[in-house]
Amino acid sequence: MLTGERRQGLALISPTLLYSLLMLAAPLVMVLTFSFWSQNYLELDTTLTLDNYREAWSKPIYSTLIFRSLKISLIVTLVTVVLAFPIAYYLSFHVKQRKALWLFLITVPFWTSYLLRVFLWKVILGYNGVLNTALKGVGIIEEPLTFLLYNANAVVLTLAHAWAPFAILPIFVALEKIDRSLLEAAEDLGDGPVRRFFRITLPLAMPGVVASTLIVLIPTVGDFITPKLVGGTDGLMIANMIQIQFGKANNAPLGAALALSSMLIVASISAVIFLLGKRFGGKVQ
């Protein structure tokens, strides 16, 4: 039997719960079902089959795209987290007053839409873009550089910029939670600043680092706007292919199988990162 308190709790969360069930679970179930069907020209053949998965896992084009997506988002994650850590560290340990103002400033990029920010990079990196014009203006280059836009590097740059604030905040929170007397204790026991950082600060900040990593990694693997706008053909990622299957190619079942496959891969990578982080961070309660 449900106690009063539990019933009350359920009642409180039920609108949200229902909403997320509808918006998350239902599409997922649909995609899962689709992936075992097949497309017969214009109709869907609803006999269950593993053909889509067979195709997704055997054709080189798909594995190339998956690997590229993983590579790009792993690099993005690495760059973002490595750059975010010092910022979060500075905020937490060296900013004494006006922490709130700093946090507020970090969220400023969110004031413009994601799409606009991606376009902005297009404007900066383009053939006649800001960067090329400026470099030409000061006479460093004669002809505009063409390797700036429409490749994987541009995707990395754009994604890293877009996700930086998301990476800073969890690390900042984890650093804020570290009891400063632990750092003094480590120093008191003979550690210099560097040793102390690796033995106390970093392990205790690990939950934040793992959170940042996952927050950046998971969505960037599936991003399709950025590669489409700044990636060119070299920068296309798996999500672009999934979109094509659901759209132009009119093969939703294959798209569904691709989507679920990449989900599975990302989930396993996330699990590994989570466990590694836990291991390094020790048995923090």
Place this chain on the structure above:
Amino acid sequence: MTSPLPKPIIDLTGITKSFGTFQALKGINATINEGEFFSLLGPSGCGKTTLLRMIAGFETPTDGTIVIAGQDMAGVPANRRPTNMVFQSYAIFPHLSVAENVGYGLKTRKLPKAEIAQEVEQALQMVDLGGLGSRAAHELSGGQRQRVALARALVMKPKVVLLDEPLSALDKKLRDQMQVELRQLQQRLGITFILVTHDQEEALTMSDRIAVMFDGRIAQLATPEELYRRPVDRRVASFIGVMNFLDARATGRMNGHLALDIPALGSIELPSAQVPEGLDLRNLETIGIRPEMLTILFDGSEQTEHVVRGEVTGTAYYGDMTYYSVRLPGHAEDVTISMRNTAGRSIVPPGSEVPVGWGADSIVLFQ
């Protein structure tokens, strides 16, 4: 106390500390001896922690010098000082086991693994935590955490152990037990301990010497007995134990005696030996007398030097002791008198008139 020639281990000279415009320490001078149990005692905010953290190297003095074991500590960071600290919050590393916590500093010293393990186990046994090395930090009780923090400091074999209110988070019973254990451990190891506390009872029972601090200054630095018997001023007197303050006036000084007029008790003469040096008799307005130095005289009680009559206005029963509030003629406030509850002695009810006995040698004069 322990050795006839105390060897100084810490010298504090003219220490001041300002936080912005606020002066937390206003000129501290003290010498702490090797093997001594030294306490910094004072009310909240008097600067005890600040002074201790300065010795540890976490704060730098605005002015003044700290010398530890003959070496000036100016510019020496905390990790290179021969001191180790037991933090008030214990600061147990949450991601490490008990053994890893205790062995933390030894690992920095790059000792071989086997040696570390051995030293850690020894240290744990010393604080009665033998065999608990593999426990995780969060599996410990408050008292156990305190012991781990202590073992972690002791295993470093420092010249000085600094303890910031280490017992304040423990319940009364455990605290009393730990007071005894800490004191015994300190005496056995012969390491200098500097304890910060605002609990006068704790300081009295554990320390060789105590520095009583008020407002960033040391008001008195003395042994517990001296502090209790000869507090230099009213603040110290009322901070250490209970003290009755009575109005008094010096009426003259003759052949080795000081004549005092104490309205509540009468006129007496004190031997000069009892008068602190440099006491300005013109400023003498108050004297002190401890509750146990006043006695309610029962039938058959021992005779005392002087007797006055008073009226009981209230009682507080403490099991072994009873505290009486007694009104004395010629004194506005009631005085407190503590009496041991012996067999067959009943408690005098309020309203009774009683004879109160006292001796001139228990009168305390303040500078």
